Amino acid sequence: MDKQKEQDIIGRVRRGDRTAFATLIDAYGKPIYNLALRMTGQPADAEDLAQETFLRAFRQLHRFDSNRSFFTWLYTISLNLIRSHLKKIGHHQQVDSVHATGNPDYTQETLDENALLKDRLEELDHQLQALSADLRELLVLRFYQDLPFDTIAEITGLSESAVKMRVYRGLEKLKNLMNGSEL
Amino acid sequence: MNLILYKLPAVSRNLFSPACDLLLFREYIFYKIFSLKGVYMDEFTDIIKKITATQPADMPAGFTARVMEHVLREPVGIRNHLRRIFSTPARTFTSERPLSTASIRNECAFYYFLAGTFFLITGIVLMLGLAGATLEGAMARWFLVQPHLMIVAALWLSILGGIVYLNDRTKVEAAKIATLIYILFVFISGAVVMTLCRMPILMAATGLFVLSGVAMGFLLHQNISHYQESLPN
Numbered sequence A: 001m002d003k004q005k006e007q008d009i010i011g012r013v014r015r016g017d018r019t020a021f022a023t024l025i026d027a028y029g030k031p032i033y034n035l036a037l038r039m040t041g042q043p044a045d046a047e048d049l050a051q052e053t054f055l056r057a058f059r060q061l062h063r064f065d066s067n068r069s070f071f072t073w074l075y076t077i078s079l080n081l082i083r084s085h086l087k088k089i090g091h092h093q094q095v096d097s098v099h100a101t102g103n104p105d106y107t108q109e110t111l112d113e114n115a116l117l118k119d120r121l122e123e124l125d126h127q128l129q130a131l132s133a134d135l136r137e138l139l140v141l142r143f144y145q146d147l148p149f150d151t152i153a154e155i156t157g158l159s160e161s162a163v164k165m166r167v168y169r170g171l172e173k174l175k176n177l178m179n180g181s182e183l
Numbered sequence B: 001m002n003l004i005l006y007k008l009p010a011v012s013r014n015l016f017s018p019a020c021d022l023l024l025f026r027e028y029i030f031y032k033i034f035s036l037k038g039v040y041m042d043e044f045t046d047i048i049k050k051i052t053a054t055q056p057a058d059m060p061a062g063f064t065a066r067v068m069e070h071v072l073r074e075p076v077g078i079r080n081h082l083r084r085i086f087s088t089p090a091r092t093f094t095s096e097r098p099l100s101t102a103s104i105r106n107e108c109a110f111y112y113f114l115a116g117t118f119f120l121i122t123g124i125v126l127m128l129g130l131a132g133a134t135l136e137g138a139m140a141r142w143f144l145v146q147p148h149l150m151i152v153a154a155l156w157l158s159i160l161g162g163i164v165y166l167n168d169r170t171k172v173e174a175a176k177i178a179t180l181i182y183i184l185f186v187f188i189s190g191a192v193v194m195t196l197c198r199m200p201i202l203m204a205a206t207g208l209f210v211l212s213g214v215a216m217g218f219l220l221h222q223n224i225s226h227y228q229e230s231l232p233n
Helices: A003-014 A018-040 A043-059 A070-089 A104-113 A115-130 A133-144 A149-156 A160-182 B002-006 B010-014 B018-037 B042-052 B063-073 B078-087 B105-129 B137-165 B169-196 B200-230
Strands: none
Touching (some): A003 A018, A018 A043, A018 A070, A018 A133, A018 B063, A043 B063, A070 A133, A070 A149, A115 A133, A115 B042, A133 A160, A133 B042, A160 B042, B105 B137, B137 B169, B137 B200, B169 B200
16 A cells, blocks of 8 residues: 555544544555464464554554554554563463464465475474564564565664564574474 | 673563663674675575465454454543544644644644643733732723633633534634634734833733734644645545
8 A cells, every 4th residue: 555545544534534444454454463373373362463453553543653654553563462462471382383273275275285385384383483572573574574674673663783683593593493393 | 702692591682781782782793794704594595485485364354344343333532532632743843844734633623722721821820910910090901801811712712622623624614714813802902902001011021922822823823724725625
Protein backbone atom coordinates (compact mmCIF):
# COMPACT_ATOMS: atom_id res chain seq x y z
CA MET A 1 0.00 0.00 0.00
CA ASP A 2 1.45 3.39 -0.94
CA LYS A 3 1.96 6.02 1.73
CA GLN A 4 -0.58 8.46 0.32
CA LYS A 5 -3.35 5.89 0.34
CA GLU A 6 -2.31 4.77 3.80
CA GLN A 7 -2.46 8.36 5.07
CA ASP A 8 -5.89 8.83 3.51
CA ILE A 9 -7.21 5.73 5.26
CA ILE A 10 -5.69 6.76 8.59
CA GLY A 11 -7.23 10.22 8.14
CA ARG A 12 -10.65 8.67 7.51
CA VAL A 13 -10.41 6.47 10.60
CA ARG A 14 -9.34 9.45 12.69
CA ARG A 15 -12.34 11.40 11.46
CA GLY A 16 -14.60 8.64 12.65
CA ASP A 17 -14.94 6.29 9.68
CA ARG A 18 -14.10 3.10 11.54
CA THR A 19 -14.90 0.78 8.66
CA ALA A 20 -11.88 2.15 6.76
CA PHE A 21 -9.69 0.41 9.32
CA ALA A 22 -10.52 -2.94 7.63
CA THR A 23 -8.32 -1.93 4.68
CA LEU A 24 -5.35 -1.61 7.01
CA ILE A 25 -6.06 -5.01 8.54
CA ASP A 26 -6.25 -6.59 5.09
CA ALA A 27 -2.99 -4.96 4.07
CA TYR A 28 -0.95 -5.77 7.16
CA GLY A 29 -2.76 -8.70 8.78
CA LYS A 30 -0.68 -11.39 7.15
CA PRO A 31 2.81 -10.13 8.12
CA ILE A 32 1.64 -9.30 11.64
CA TYR A 33 0.05 -12.74 12.06
CA ASN A 34 3.17 -14.43 10.71
CA LEU A 35 5.41 -12.46 13.03
CA ALA A 36 3.35 -13.60 16.02
CA LEU A 37 3.20 -17.16 14.69
CA ARG A 38 6.98 -17.43 14.29
CA MET A 39 7.56 -15.90 17.68
CA THR A 40 5.09 -17.99 19.63
CA GLY A 41 4.84 -21.13 17.53
CA GLN A 42 1.16 -21.34 18.44
CA PRO A 43 -1.47 -20.40 15.84
CA ALA A 44 -4.12 -19.63 18.47
CA ASP A 45 -1.78 -17.32 20.41
CA ALA A 46 -0.61 -15.76 17.16
CA GLU A 47 -4.16 -14.92 16.14
CA ASP A 48 -4.93 -13.42 19.54
CA LEU A 49 -1.76 -11.34 19.45
CA ALA A 50 -2.38 -10.17 15.90
CA GLN A 51 -5.94 -9.17 16.86
CA GLU A 52 -4.70 -7.33 19.92
CA THR A 53 -2.09 -5.54 17.80
CA PHE A 54 -4.74 -4.11 15.50
CA LEU A 55 -7.06 -3.22 18.35
CA ARG A 56 -4.29 -1.41 20.15
CA ALA A 57 -3.30 0.35 16.93
CA PHE A 58 -6.90 1.49 16.51
CA ARG A 59 -7.10 2.79 20.07
CA GLN A 60 -3.77 4.58 19.77
CA LEU A 61 -4.22 5.87 16.23
CA HIS A 62 -4.59 9.44 17.49
CA ARG A 63 -1.03 9.18 18.79
CA PHE A 64 0.39 7.96 15.51
CA ASP A 65 2.80 10.43 13.97
CA SER A 66 1.91 10.77 10.27
CA ASN A 67 5.57 11.39 9.43
CA ARG A 68 6.40 7.84 10.50
CA SER A 69 5.63 4.67 8.62
CA PHE A 70 2.41 3.03 9.80
CA PHE A 71 3.87 -0.36 9.00
CA THR A 72 6.88 0.03 11.35
CA TRP A 73 4.64 1.54 14.03
CA LEU A 74 2.37 -1.51 13.80
CA TYR A 75 5.35 -3.84 14.03
CA THR A 76 6.58 -2.04 17.14
CA ILE A 77 3.18 -2.49 18.81
CA SER A 78 3.10 -6.13 17.79
CA LEU A 79 6.61 -6.83 19.09
CA ASN A 80 5.83 -5.22 22.43
CA LEU A 81 2.72 -7.35 22.79
CA ILE A 82 4.61 -10.50 21.80
CA ARG A 83 7.40 -9.76 24.26
CA SER A 84 4.88 -9.26 27.09
CA HIS A 85 3.10 -12.45 26.11
CA LEU A 86 6.30 -14.48 26.04
CA LYS A 87 7.37 -13.04 29.36
CA LYS A 88 3.99 -13.87 30.85
CA ILE A 89 3.96 -17.48 29.76
CA GLY A 90 7.68 -17.95 30.41
CA HIS A 91 8.63 -19.24 27.08
CA HIS A 92 10.67 -22.24 28.19
CA GLN A 93 7.97 -24.70 27.44
CA GLN A 94 8.41 -26.84 24.39
CA VAL A 95 6.20 -25.55 21.64
CA ASP A 96 4.82 -27.47 18.74
CA SER A 97 6.23 -26.82 15.35
CA VAL A 98 4.52 -24.14 13.33
CA HIS A 99 4.49 -26.49 10.39
CA ALA A 100 2.78 -29.21 12.33
CA THR A 101 0.02 -27.02 13.68
CA GLY A 102 0.00 -23.99 11.41
CA ASN A 103 -1.77 -23.50 8.15
CA PRO A 104 -2.86 -27.00 7.15
CA ASP A 105 -3.09 -26.18 3.44
CA TYR A 106 0.41 -24.93 3.31
CA THR A 107 1.93 -27.81 5.28
CA GLN A 108 0.02 -30.45 3.39
CA GLU A 109 0.96 -29.00 0.04
CA THR A 110 4.60 -28.54 0.88
CA LEU A 111 5.25 -31.60 2.91
CA ASP A 112 3.75 -33.98 0.44
CA GLU A 113 6.28 -32.80 -2.09
CA ASN A 114 9.32 -33.43 -0.02
CA ALA A 115 9.41 -35.32 3.23
CA LEU A 116 13.00 -34.40 3.86
CA LEU A 117 12.23 -30.71 3.47
CA LYS A 118 9.40 -31.17 5.94
CA ASP A 119 11.73 -32.58 8.54
CA ARG A 120 14.23 -29.83 7.97
CA LEU A 121 11.67 -27.06 8.19
CA GLU A 122 10.12 -28.53 11.31
CA GLU A 123 13.53 -28.84 12.81
CA LEU A 124 14.30 -25.26 11.89
CA ASP A 125 11.14 -23.99 13.56
CA HIS A 126 11.78 -26.17 16.56
CA GLN A 127 15.29 -24.79 16.96
CA LEU A 128 14.09 -21.24 16.31
CA GLN A 129 11.81 -21.55 19.32
CA ALA A 130 14.80 -22.64 21.39
CA LEU A 131 16.52 -19.31 20.76
CA SER A 132 16.09 -16.43 23.19
CA ALA A 133 13.18 -14.15 22.27
CA ASP A 134 15.38 -11.14 21.49
CA LEU A 135 17.48 -13.08 18.97
CA ARG A 136 14.48 -14.90 17.57
CA GLU A 137 12.57 -11.71 16.86
CA LEU A 138 15.49 -10.31 14.87
CA LEU A 139 15.83 -13.47 12.79
CA VAL A 140 12.11 -13.54 12.14
CA LEU A 141 12.04 -9.90 11.08
CA ARG A 142 15.10 -10.23 8.89
CA PHE A 143 14.54 -13.55 7.15
CA TYR A 144 10.91 -14.57 7.55
CA GLN A 145 9.56 -11.06 7.10
CA ASP A 146 12.37 -9.98 4.78
CA LEU A 147 12.75 -6.54 6.35
CA PRO A 148 15.90 -4.48 5.76
CA PHE A 149 18.24 -3.84 8.67
CA ASP A 150 17.41 -0.13 8.94
CA THR A 151 13.69 -0.90 9.27
CA ILE A 152 14.39 -3.53 11.92
CA ALA A 153 16.54 -1.00 13.76
CA GLU A 154 13.62 1.48 13.70
CA ILE A 155 11.17 -1.13 14.94
CA THR A 156 13.31 -2.50 17.74
CA GLY A 157 14.99 0.76 18.74
CA LEU A 158 18.44 -0.77 18.36
CA SER A 159 21.23 0.64 16.23
CA GLU A 160 21.65 -0.85 12.79
CA SER A 161 25.06 -2.31 13.61
CA ALA A 162 23.68 -3.89 16.80
CA VAL A 163 20.88 -5.47 14.76
CA LYS A 164 23.36 -6.86 12.23
CA MET A 165 25.57 -8.29 14.90
CA ARG A 166 22.68 -9.86 16.78
CA VAL A 167 21.32 -11.38 13.61
CA TYR A 168 24.76 -12.85 13.07
CA ARG A 169 24.82 -14.22 16.59
CA GLY A 170 21.29 -15.58 16.20
CA LEU A 171 22.25 -17.39 13.03
CA GLU A 172 25.33 -18.80 14.70
CA LYS A 173 23.32 -20.07 17.64
CA LEU A 174 20.68 -21.50 15.35
CA LYS A 175 23.34 -23.29 13.36
CA ASN A 176 24.92 -24.69 16.51
CA LEU A 177 21.54 -25.87 17.73
CA MET A 178 20.82 -27.55 14.42
CA ASN A 179 24.26 -29.15 14.28
CA GLY A 180 23.82 -30.34 17.86
CA SER A 181 20.49 -31.94 17.06
CA GLU A 182 21.95 -33.75 14.08
CA LEU A 183 24.65 -35.41 16.19
CA MET B 1 39.48 -12.98 25.12
CA ASN B 2 37.07 -12.19 22.33
CA LEU B 3 35.49 -15.58 22.77
CA ILE B 4 34.94 -14.94 26.47
CA LEU B 5 33.32 -11.57 25.75
CA TYR B 6 31.25 -13.09 23.00
CA LYS B 7 29.86 -15.72 25.33
CA LEU B 8 28.55 -13.12 27.79
CA PRO B 9 24.84 -13.65 28.41
CA ALA B 10 22.57 -11.45 26.32
CA VAL B 11 20.77 -10.25 29.43
CA SER B 12 23.82 -8.21 30.39
CA ARG B 13 23.04 -5.98 27.42
CA ASN B 14 19.80 -4.91 28.95
CA LEU B 15 21.52 -3.36 31.93
CA PHE B 16 21.71 0.39 31.69
CA SER B 17 25.35 0.67 32.50
CA PRO B 18 28.50 1.83 30.71
CA ALA B 19 29.25 -1.84 30.13
CA CYS B 20 26.27 -1.93 27.78
CA ASP B 21 27.82 0.73 25.54
CA LEU B 22 31.08 -1.18 25.55
CA LEU B 23 29.26 -4.33 24.51
CA LEU B 24 27.50 -2.54 21.67
CA PHE B 25 30.80 -1.08 20.59
CA ARG B 26 32.33 -4.57 20.72
CA GLU B 27 29.47 -5.90 18.61
CA TYR B 28 30.07 -3.18 16.08
CA ILE B 29 33.81 -4.03 15.90
CA PHE B 30 32.98 -7.71 15.52
CA TYR B 31 30.59 -6.90 12.73
CA LYS B 32 33.22 -4.84 10.93
CA ILE B 33 35.78 -7.65 11.29
CA PHE B 34 33.36 -10.24 10.01
CA SER B 35 32.36 -7.97 7.13
CA LEU B 36 35.99 -7.47 6.16
CA LYS B 37 36.66 -11.18 6.28
CA GLY B 38 33.62 -11.73 4.13
CA VAL B 39 32.39 -14.37 6.52
CA TYR B 40 29.29 -12.45 7.60
CA MET B 41 26.25 -14.37 6.39
CA ASP B 42 28.27 -16.49 3.95
CA GLU B 43 28.71 -19.27 6.44
CA PHE B 44 24.98 -19.28 7.03
CA THR B 45 23.90 -19.45 3.42
CA ASP B 46 22.44 -22.88 3.92
CA ILE B 47 20.45 -21.95 6.99
CA ILE B 48 19.24 -18.68 5.43
CA LYS B 49 18.05 -20.62 2.38
CA LYS B 50 16.09 -22.93 4.63
CA ILE B 51 14.45 -20.03 6.40
CA THR B 52 13.57 -18.13 3.26
CA ALA B 53 12.17 -21.33 1.74
CA THR B 54 9.48 -21.22 4.40
CA GLN B 55 6.23 -19.86 3.01
CA PRO B 56 4.31 -17.40 5.16
CA ALA B 57 1.13 -18.77 6.67
CA ASP B 58 -2.15 -17.28 5.53
CA MET B 59 -4.24 -15.23 7.90
CA PRO B 60 -6.89 -17.32 9.63
CA ALA B 61 -10.20 -17.18 7.77
CA GLY B 62 -12.42 -14.32 8.92
CA PHE B 63 -9.58 -12.59 10.75
CA THR B 64 -10.41 -9.10 9.44
CA ALA B 65 -14.10 -9.53 10.28
CA ARG B 66 -13.30 -10.62 13.82
CA VAL B 67 -11.00 -7.64 14.43
CA MET B 68 -13.50 -5.25 12.89
CA GLU B 69 -16.20 -6.61 15.18
CA HIS B 70 -14.12 -5.44 18.15
CA VAL B 71 -13.18 -2.16 16.44
CA LEU B 72 -16.81 -1.28 15.77
CA ARG B 73 -17.74 -2.15 19.35
CA GLU B 74 -15.07 0.11 20.87
CA PRO B 75 -16.79 2.58 23.18
CA VAL B 76 -16.59 6.28 22.35
CA GLY B 77 -17.21 7.93 25.69
CA ILE B 78 -16.57 11.52 26.75
CA ARG B 79 -13.53 10.31 28.66
CA ASN B 80 -12.08 8.79 25.50
CA HIS B 81 -12.82 11.95 23.54
CA LEU B 82 -11.07 14.14 26.07
CA ARG B 83 -8.15 11.75 26.37
CA ARG B 84 -7.72 11.78 22.60
CA ILE B 85 -7.94 15.55 22.39
CA PHE B 86 -5.39 16.17 25.10
CA SER B 87 -2.99 13.40 24.14
CA THR B 88 -2.81 14.50 20.52
CA PRO B 89 0.66 15.86 19.76
CA ALA B 90 0.51 19.45 18.56
CA ARG B 91 2.50 19.67 15.36
CA THR B 92 1.39 23.04 14.10
CA PHE B 93 4.44 24.84 15.45
CA THR B 94 7.16 22.31 14.58
CA SER B 95 10.34 23.61 12.98
CA GLU B 96 9.75 21.61 9.78
CA ARG B 97 6.23 22.84 9.22
CA PRO B 98 5.59 26.15 10.98
CA LEU B 99 1.90 27.01 11.05
CA SER B 100 1.14 23.98 8.93
CA THR B 101 -2.25 22.43 8.27
CA ALA B 102 -4.00 20.95 11.26
CA SER B 103 -4.35 17.48 9.84
CA ILE B 104 -6.91 16.19 12.29
CA ARG B 105 -9.89 17.62 14.07
CA ASN B 106 -8.42 16.69 17.47
CA GLU B 107 -5.56 19.11 16.88
CA CYS B 108 -7.89 21.87 15.76
CA ALA B 109 -10.23 21.39 18.73
CA PHE B 110 -7.25 21.19 21.05
CA TYR B 111 -6.08 24.68 20.07
CA TYR B 112 -9.52 26.11 20.85
CA PHE B 113 -9.53 24.44 24.25
CA LEU B 114 -6.01 25.73 24.85
CA ALA B 115 -7.00 29.31 23.98
CA GLY B 116 -10.12 28.94 26.16
CA THR B 117 -8.00 27.74 29.09
CA PHE B 118 -5.71 30.74 28.65
CA PHE B 119 -8.62 33.19 28.91
CA LEU B 120 -10.14 31.30 31.82
CA ILE B 121 -6.93 31.46 33.87
CA THR B 122 -6.27 35.10 32.93
CA GLY B 123 -9.87 36.01 33.77
CA ILE B 124 -9.75 34.31 37.19
CA VAL B 125 -6.39 35.90 38.04
CA LEU B 126 -7.64 39.34 37.00
CA MET B 127 -10.88 38.87 38.90
CA LEU B 128 -9.01 38.01 42.10
CA GLY B 129 -6.59 40.88 41.54
CA LEU B 130 -9.34 43.43 41.09
CA ALA B 131 -11.46 42.12 43.97
CA GLY B 132 -10.31 44.82 46.41
CA ALA B 133 -9.83 47.63 43.88
CA THR B 134 -11.78 50.85 44.35
CA LEU B 135 -12.19 52.50 40.96
CA GLU B 136 -14.73 55.08 39.93
CA GLY B 137 -16.22 56.38 36.71
CA ALA B 138 -17.12 54.84 33.35
CA MET B 139 -13.62 53.53 32.81
CA ALA B 140 -13.69 51.73 36.15
CA ARG B 141 -16.99 50.03 35.37
CA TRP B 142 -15.71 48.85 32.00
CA PHE B 143 -12.40 47.84 33.53
CA LEU B 144 -14.05 45.79 36.29
CA VAL B 145 -16.15 43.93 33.77
CA GLN B 146 -13.04 42.73 31.86
CA PRO B 147 -12.45 39.54 33.93
CA HIS B 148 -16.04 38.50 33.29
CA LEU B 149 -15.61 39.15 29.58
CA MET B 150 -12.50 36.99 29.60
CA ILE B 151 -14.41 34.14 31.19
CA VAL B 152 -17.10 34.60 28.55
CA ALA B 153 -14.36 34.42 25.88
CA ALA B 154 -13.01 31.27 27.54
CA LEU B 155 -16.42 29.63 27.40
CA TRP B 156 -16.95 30.84 23.84
CA LEU B 157 -13.66 29.31 22.64
CA SER B 158 -14.20 26.07 24.55
CA ILE B 159 -17.65 25.70 22.98
CA LEU B 160 -16.09 26.30 19.56
CA GLY B 161 -13.54 23.57 20.36
CA GLY B 162 -16.42 21.22 21.11
CA ILE B 163 -18.18 22.20 17.87
CA VAL B 164 -15.02 21.55 15.86
CA TYR B 165 -14.73 18.18 17.51
CA LEU B 166 -18.23 17.27 16.32
CA ASN B 167 -16.72 17.01 12.86
CA ASP B 168 -19.53 18.37 10.80
CA ARG B 169 -18.82 20.60 7.81
CA THR B 170 -21.64 23.04 8.54
CA LYS B 171 -20.70 23.30 12.20
CA VAL B 172 -17.07 23.90 11.30
CA GLU B 173 -18.20 26.76 9.07
CA ALA B 174 -20.21 28.17 11.99
CA ALA B 175 -17.18 27.82 14.28
CA LYS B 176 -15.10 29.69 11.71
CA ILE B 177 -17.55 32.61 11.71
CA ALA B 178 -17.71 32.51 15.50
CA THR B 179 -13.91 32.82 15.58
CA LEU B 180 -14.18 36.05 13.60
CA ILE B 181 -16.80 37.27 16.08
CA TYR B 182 -14.34 36.51 18.89
CA ILE B 183 -11.66 38.61 17.11
CA LEU B 184 -14.11 41.49 16.75
CA PHE B 185 -15.11 41.14 20.39
CA VAL B 186 -11.49 41.36 21.60
CA PHE B 187 -10.85 44.32 19.36
CA ILE B 188 -13.93 46.29 20.50
CA SER B 189 -13.28 45.53 24.16
CA GLY B 190 -9.67 46.73 23.88
CA ALA B 191 -10.70 49.80 21.90
CA VAL B 192 -13.24 50.83 24.55
CA VAL B 193 -10.66 50.48 27.35
CA MET B 194 -8.13 52.50 25.39
CA THR B 195 -10.68 55.21 24.64
CA LEU B 196 -11.83 55.53 28.24
CA CYS B 197 -8.49 55.45 29.98
CA ARG B 198 -5.79 58.00 29.41
CA MET B 199 -2.96 56.37 31.33
CA PRO B 200 -0.07 55.56 28.95
CA ILE B 201 0.98 52.36 30.79
CA LEU B 202 -2.58 51.05 30.90
CA MET B 203 -3.06 51.91 27.23
CA ALA B 204 0.14 50.10 26.29
CA ALA B 205 -0.82 47.04 28.35
CA THR B 206 -4.29 46.98 26.83
CA GLY B 207 -2.84 47.40 23.35
CA LEU B 208 -0.51 44.43 23.85
CA PHE B 209 -3.32 42.32 25.24
CA VAL B 210 -5.58 43.16 22.30
CA LEU B 211 -2.76 42.45 19.88
CA SER B 212 -2.08 38.99 21.36
CA GLY B 213 -5.81 38.19 21.58
CA VAL B 214 -6.39 39.18 17.96
CA ALA B 215 -3.27 37.29 16.81
CA MET B 216 -4.51 34.22 18.66
CA GLY B 217 -7.86 34.60 16.93
CA PHE B 218 -6.28 34.83 13.50
CA LEU B 219 -4.16 31.73 14.16
CA LEU B 220 -7.27 29.83 15.25
CA HIS B 221 -9.08 31.05 12.16
CA GLN B 222 -6.21 29.99 9.91
CA ASN B 223 -6.07 26.62 11.61
CA ILE B 224 -9.79 25.94 11.28
CA SER B 225 -9.69 27.05 7.61
CA HIS B 226 -6.95 24.50 6.90
CA TYR B 227 -8.89 21.84 8.74
CA GLN B 228 -12.03 22.70 6.79
CA GLU B 229 -10.13 22.29 3.53
CA SER B 230 -9.07 18.79 4.56
CA LEU B 231 -12.67 17.72 5.12
CA PRO B 232 -14.34 15.63 2.40
CA ASN B 233 -16.93 17.51 0.35
